[in-house]
Amino acid sequence: VSEGDLIGRIASLVGTRAGVLLGIGDDAAVLGGDGPWVVAHDMLVQDVHFRWSTCSPADVGHKALAVNLSDLAAMGATPVAVLVGLALPPDGPGGDDVAAMYDSMEALAAATGCSVVGGDVSAAAQTVLGVTVLGRPAPGVAPVTRAGARPGDLVAVTGALGASEAGRRILEDPPLASGLPAAAALAAAHRRPRPRLREGAALAAAGVRAMLDCSDGLAVDLDRLARASGVRAVLDLGRVPVAPGVAHLAARRGEDPAVAAATGGEDYELIVAAPAAVLEASGVALTVVGHVEAGAPGVAARRDGAPAPLGRLGWEHGVG
Amino acid sequence: VSEGDLIGRIASLVGTRAGVLLGIGDDAAVLGGDGPWVVAHDMLVQDVHFRWSTCSPADVGHKALAVNLSDLAAMGATPVAVLVGLALPPDGPGGDDVAAMYDSMEALAAATGCSVVGGDVSAAAQTVLGVTVLGRPAPGVAPVTRAGARPGDLVAVTGALGASEAGRRILEDPPLASGLPAAAALAAAHRRPRPRLREGAALAAAGVRAMLDCSDGLAVDLDRLARASGVRAVLDLGRVPVAPGVAHLAARRGEDPAVAAATGGEDYELIVAAPAAVLEASGVALTVVGHVEAGAPGVAARRDGAPAPLGRLGWEHGVG
Numbered sequence: 022v023s024e025g026d027l028i029g030r031i032a033s034l035v036g037t038r039a040g041v042l043l044g045i046g047d048d049a050a051v052l053g054g055d056g057p058w059v060v061a062h063d064m065l066v067q068d069v070h071f072r073w074s075t076c077s078p079a080d081v082g083h084k085a086l087a088v089n090l091s092d093l094a095a096m097g098a099t100p101v102a103v104l105v106g107l108a109l110p111p112d113g114p115g116g117d118d119v120a121a122m123y124d125s126m127e128a129l130a131a132a133t134g135c136s137v138v139g140g141d142v143s144a145a146a147q148t149v150l151g152v153t154v155l156g157r158p159a160p161g162v163a164p165v166t167r168a169g170a171r172p173g174d175l176v177a178v179t180g181a182l183g184a185s186e187a188g189r190r191i192l193e194d195p196p197l198a199s200g201l202p203a204a205a206a207l208a209a210a211h212r213r214p215r216p217r218l219r220e221g222a223a224l225a226a227a228g229v230r231a232m233l234d235c236s237d238g239l240a241v242d243l244d245r246l247a248r249a250s251g252v253r254a255v256l257d258l259g260r261v262p263v264a265p266g267v268a269h270l271a272a273r274r275g276e277d278p279a280v281a282a283a284t285g286g287e288d289y290e291l292i293v294a295a296p297a298a299v300l301e302a303s304g305v306a307l308t309v310v311g312h313v314e315a316g317a318p319g320v321a322a323r324r325d326g327a328p329a330p331l332g333r334l335g336w337e338h339g340v341g
Numbered sequence: 342v343s344e345g346d347l348i349g350r351i352a353s354l355v356g357t358r359a360g361v362l363l364g365i366g367d368d369a370a371v372l373g374g375d376g377p378w379v380v381a382h383d384m385l386v387q388d389v390h391f392r393w394s395t396c397s398p399a400d401v402g403h404k405a406l407a408v409n410l411s412d413l414a415a416m417g418a419t420p421v422a423v424l425v426g427l428a429l430p431p432d433g434p435g436g437d438d439v440a441a442m443y444d445s446m447e448a449l450a451a452a453t454g455c456s457v458v459g460g461d462v463s464a465a466a467q468t469v470l471g472v473t474v475l476g477r478p479a480p481g482v483a484p485v486t487r488a489g490a491r492p493g494d495l496v497a498v499t500g501a502l503g504a505s506e507a508g509r510r511i512l513e514d515p516p517l518a519s520g521l522p523a524a525a526a527l528a529a530a531h532r533r534p535r536p537r538l539r540e541g542a543a544l545a546a547a548g549v550r551a552m553l554d555c556s557d558g559l560a561v562d563l564d565r566l567a568r569a570s571g572v573r574a575v576l577d578l579g580r581v582p583v584a585p586g587v588a589h590l591a592a593r594r595g596e597d598p599a600v601a602a603a604t605g606g607e608d609y610e611l612i613v614a615a616p617a618a619v620l621e622a623s624g625v626a627l628t629v630v631g632h633v634e635a636g637a638p639g640v641a642a643r644r645d646g647a648p649a650p651l652g653r654l655g656w657e658h659g660v661g
């Protein structure tokens with residue numbers, strides 16, 4: 022497939038939505054509307070962030086866009102436009118696989134109201150998807166950084182944690198799934214994460230002080246939020262919402278389910294710090310997992326009020 | 342080097358300029374100001390677009406940003422912000438090489454008034470730089486697409502052509518440089534292209550009808566402009582400005598210098614179509630190389646009024 026043919030096929034697969042004045046096909050795309058704009062870029066690299074043995078082209082397309090949309094969600098922004106840089110090795114994915122990738126990105130773009138407006142394709146030794154997303158907060162709402170947490174704030178998360186990492190383990194070692202009713206949901210959590218855009222926008226509008234998406238695990242990401250804010254975040258392991266199936270899998274490996282949930286990555290849930298009344302006012306379903314206090318910046322885990330070990334904190338999202 | 346350390350080092354190397362409300366370090370960057378915004382993304386892949394044997398990390402950093410800025414120049418936009426996705430193989434570039442890459446990008450960003458505001462780093466099998474640029478046209482000036490050329494327009498280019506491809510050949514085959522006074526300039530043209538931002542903005546403000554940057558060679562890119570505009574572009578080979586040294590090198594290979602200049606890629610000069618008075622009013626130094634007429638969309642080359650062969654038209658930018 023020539024570069025020109027591939028770009029033509031890609032252009033035919035994507036739609037153009039509000040805010041896009043000029044989409045795929047020129048030197049650059051053109052977006053209308055006033056600022057501020059929120060922009061982010063994340064890559065998915067074959068054999069680093071995903072394996073073809075456990076993820077389909079459609080999974081990878083979805084995930085590459087989803088992890089970027091999650092960064093916009095964590096700022097409270099709504100996505101407008103997407104640029105995709107796609108590098109492809111000679112042994113595939115082929116044209117139909119690329120189409121499946123874009124179909125899947127396009128489905129997520131349509132579901133979240135944004136448009137793929139451009140990008141680049143290239144040869145490479147392995148598949149690399151570099152996705153850039155551009156979005157905006159609602160009028161009058163400031164983008165939420167990770168740096169605003171203050172002593173007295175509560176720390177809360179959307180959803181339940183640990184599903185993606187459990188799913189990754191099951192996909193890499195299928196016998197782990199035997200007798201585990203949640204296995205399919207765990208695999209789906211790993212392959213097709215859902216960015217929390219609606220929740221992020223509602224939390225930003227309610228005025229949360231700090232927000233971050235949970236890409237490398239609650240413990241690591243809450244540590245980032247605490248350090249950026251110059252505060253100590255206390256994580257109560259007994260309150261961590263553990264996704265269905267995670268406890269079962271952790272038990273088989275002799276792990277603490279709460280630690281597994283707090284240190285598994287790629288859940289793409291949101292972590293927020295805010296006064297209780299702000300969390301309440303957001304209308305978003307949240308689980309309070311800790312609080313913010315003055316002290317040496319960073320995260321401290323406790324269980325039943327006593328310091329608790331978290332184990333390996335240095336997780337970075339990837340295939341392990 | 343850990344991902345966190347590398348990101349910290351990168352953040353220390355880049356500055357923040359006008360229009361950036363929040364730079365590197367959060368989930369996303371935030372840009373202020375009204376639209377329209379012009380956005381583009383291009384990748385540079387090791388052994389596809391460059392080789393370490395002929396380009397330094399500083400060259401590659403410069404070039405990855407320059408080729409993207411050239412896309413903004415071709416729309417008439419001025420750059421504001423840059424996102425960089427950098428994938429690195431285990432055998433290097435190392436931390437100092439990455440710093441050299443970013444120093445070089447930062448120098449070009451400073452020279453052109455834009456800021457590196459974010460991105461991603463990852464492991465990979467080869468070095469991949471995926472750069473996204475965001476810019477804006479001057480107030481009241483519309484971004485210039487490649488689709489507006491009309492019969493009667495002249496076709497003109499900035500600068501002289503063929504230097505980058507000649508430089509690539511010299512770098513790949515150093516004996517070619519012997520007795521060639523322009524050799525160093527040709528190599529520099531390949532390693533450190535200069536995006537024509539000032540010229541692009543002036544041409545857009547003057548009201549050129551179509552504009553495109555010359556990344557794959559004048560013949561290929563003018564063909565794109567003509568097809569996008571639904572017109573025939575006539576390229577007069579006798580008027581193609583041939584960069585110093587290109588004729589000498591072409592003669593050694595038994596090639597027509599004008600064909601070499603019109604089919605070599607990566608010059609990143611601008612190609613414009615506009616009435617003569619508009620070109621004149623822009624104040625930009627240009628060489629008229631042809632004109633636009635009605636007819637089957639595409640490019641037709643002539644010499645002294647007679648049809649002339651262009652040879653290989655299918656060049657796509659890369660190491661050959």
